[in-house]
Amino acid sequence: MTAQENLVVRAVKTQQGDGIDVYAFFLHGSDLTRIADISRIHRNEKDLKGFQRKEIRSHVKAIVDFLDSGPVLFPNAITLALSPEITFDVSRGPKPKGLAEVGVSGTLTIPLRIEGERAAWIVDGQQRSLALARAKNSQIPVPVIGFVSRDLQVHREQFILVNKVKALDVxxxxxxxxxxxxxxxxxxxxxxxxxxxxxxxxxxxxxxxxxxxxxxxxxxxxxxxxxxxxxxxxxxxxxxxxxxxxxxxxxxxxxxxxxxxxxxxxxxxxxxxxxxxxxxxxxxxxxxxxxxxxxxxxxxxxxxxxxxxxxxxxxxxxxxxxxxxxxxxxxxxxxxxxxxxxxxxxxxxxxxxxxxxxxxxxxxxxxxxxxxx
Known part of the structure; x- marks a missing residue:
């Protein structure tokens, strides 16, 4: 796989739950929709698919207008579910004295794929991600928290728990x-x-x-x-x-x-x-x-x-x-x-x-x- 087929970023890795890998890193706003799919809720003849609500155009437009208004502070983290296909290489070197060892730093490699086959899924921050992709400044650095899981049930659990305190459609x-x-x-x-x-x-x-x-x-x-x-x-x-x-x-x-x-x-x-x-x-x-x-x-x-x-x-x-x-x-x-x-x-x-x-x-x-x- 060539360099053009991957996105490589600096990240910090830790674990939560039953040994689930969790990463913290920054991306340019325009890269979010390049690496992550939006799993919209729909139903076929047998099963419920996805979990995300539809795009709220007025909400997305309001965020775009804010992002385009000038230099803005936009520290709200996006939550992603990451495919196990991602790779992480630990950085080598001496550790500072007194370091609180909560996570390890390194480089995270995320495959770039076409829509529908991407190696990440947006769990929280769909409207913000769409707005960042449409903003004039495509280089806004955005904080991202990603956990490794292919399991749609886990994605739904996190989506519900994150949005429970928000004005989400009951x-x-x-x-x-x-x-x-x-x-x-x-x-x-x-x-x-x-x-x-x-x-x-x-x-x-x-x-x-x-x-x-x-x-x-x-x-x-x-x-x-x-x-x-x-x-x-x-x-x-x-x-x-x-x-x-x-x-x-x-x-x-x-x-x-x-x-x-x-x-x-x-x-x-x-x-x-x-x-x-x-x-x-x-x-x-x-x-x-x-x-x-x-x-x-x-x-x-x-x-x-x-x-x-x-x-x-x-x-x-x-x-x-x-x-x-x-x-x-x-x-x-x-x-x-x-x-x-x-x-x-x-x-x-x-x-x-x-x-x-x-x-x-x-x-x-x-x-x-x-x-x-």
């Missing part, structure tokens, strides 16, 4: 969570199972939500009309013990039965779909059942209906009968909600509206399910 984090196998902070781990159930509901043909759920990896599928954030929030509520409809299938964070949870969700929401066929599958502007308020309110109702059905000899029949009794009182696509005084399209996705609608449906179900005297 939908992107939620979709990535099921693909990550490491121990996560408690607040993130709580979303992993609901997000995976959301994935299953969206991908399985037997699900009433098949291809209806909007996920961060979507590329504009017009069929996707249900907010994944709303459905995940509803499932999280269903998982709460002791009265969550799915809590009986979750003994602990390590012990759960996601297959049983999925079947329970399919049973309930299929009954919802069949009870309200004129409201199902429409856009939220046409049907408040598909709106975040409707999804969360009907999700709250699921706890009461399913727990009652579980004690029945025919759970599915009990669920469908409960929804049949409720149907005449629901105004998902027209009319005014009796007892709430809201026109069907006045329902909004605010906490107040969702809470009132949920309570209204729960009270109606409780009243209608009492035996006639």
């Amino acid at each position: 939908r992107l984090i939620n979709e990535l969570l099921p693909e990550v196998g490491s121990i996560l902070p408690k607040d993130l781990a709580a979303n992993r199972l609901p997000s995976e159930l959301c994935n299953l509901l969206n991908r399985q043909a037997k699900s009433p939500f098949y291809r209806l759920i909007r996920r961060a990896s979507d590329t504009g599928d017009e069929e996707s009309i249900v907010s994944d954030t709303a459905l995940i929030a509803a499932i999280k509520q269903n998982l709460r013990p002791p009265y969550g409809a799915l809590s009986q299938y979750k003994q602990s964070a390590e012990s759960s039965d996601p297959d049983a949870m999925y079947e329970a969700l399919v049973l309930y929401w299929s009954a919802v779909r069949d009870t309200f066929p004129d409201a199902w599958g429409k856009t939220p502007s046409e049907s408040r059942l598909m709106h975040s308020a409707g999804i969360k309110a009907m999700g709250a109702l699921m706890d009461q209906v399913m727990l009652r059905a579980d004690s029945s000899a025919t759970p599915e029949a009990e669920v469908r009968e409960a929804l049949r009794r409720l149907a005449p009182y629901c105004c998902w696509t027209e009319g005014t909600w009796e007892g709430l005084g809201w026109a069907w399209n006045e329902i909004q996705g605010t906490p107040q509206h969702i809470s009132k609608l949920s309570d209204h449906l729960i009270q109606l179900d409780r009243k209608l399910s009492r035996p006639a005297r």
Whole structure:
């Protein structure tokens, strides 16, 4: 391999975790996109690919404008995942007295490849890297931290942990969570199972939500009309013990039965779909059942209906009968909600509206399910 096919920089090497090599070095801003690919999030028929959100043009332009404004201080480090193909040669020579031996210095050699086959991937700093590549001054020295790993799961873990404290789209984090196998902070781990159930509901043909759920990896599928954030929030509520409809299938964070949870969700929401066929599958502007308020309110109702059905000899029949009794009182696509005084399209996705609608449906179900005297 010739010198033109490699980029050689001075670097300091250390190790973290279970013997993972980590490097600190500087690059010219324009070299970042020469050595590193951007792994954008998308989904094929089987798997979730990548992890990076789309380019935010306004954000990139704002950074470019800043970089082009004159001599600027830009010390923000870019985080890269490096292929094991990189090589490191330790510098020889005497060590200064009293040296804090945290890392060793040397030269890092990174192969230069065409896009899609590069030896590094941007984990944090996508927008900054794109801006640096477009700035007038291509020689701005940029600090880089690189860790050696080909494992996409490790890249995703670091991406989530780095961006958890930033204003990153929660939908992107939620979709990535099921693909990550490491121990996560408690607040993130709580979303992993609901997000995976959301994935299953969206991908399985037997699900009433098949291809209806909007996920961060979507590329504009017009069929996707249900907010994944709303459905995940509803499932999280269903998982709460002791009265969550799915809590009986979750003994602990390590012990759960996601297959049983999925079947329970399919049973309930299929009954919802069949009870309200004129409201199902429409856009939220046409049907408040598909709106975040409707999804969360009907999700709250699921706890009461399913727990009652579980004690029945025919759970599915009990669920469908409960929804049949409720149907005449629901105004998902027209009319005014009796007892709430809201026109069907006045329902909004605010906490107040969702809470009132949920309570209204729960009270109606409780009243209608009492035996006639």
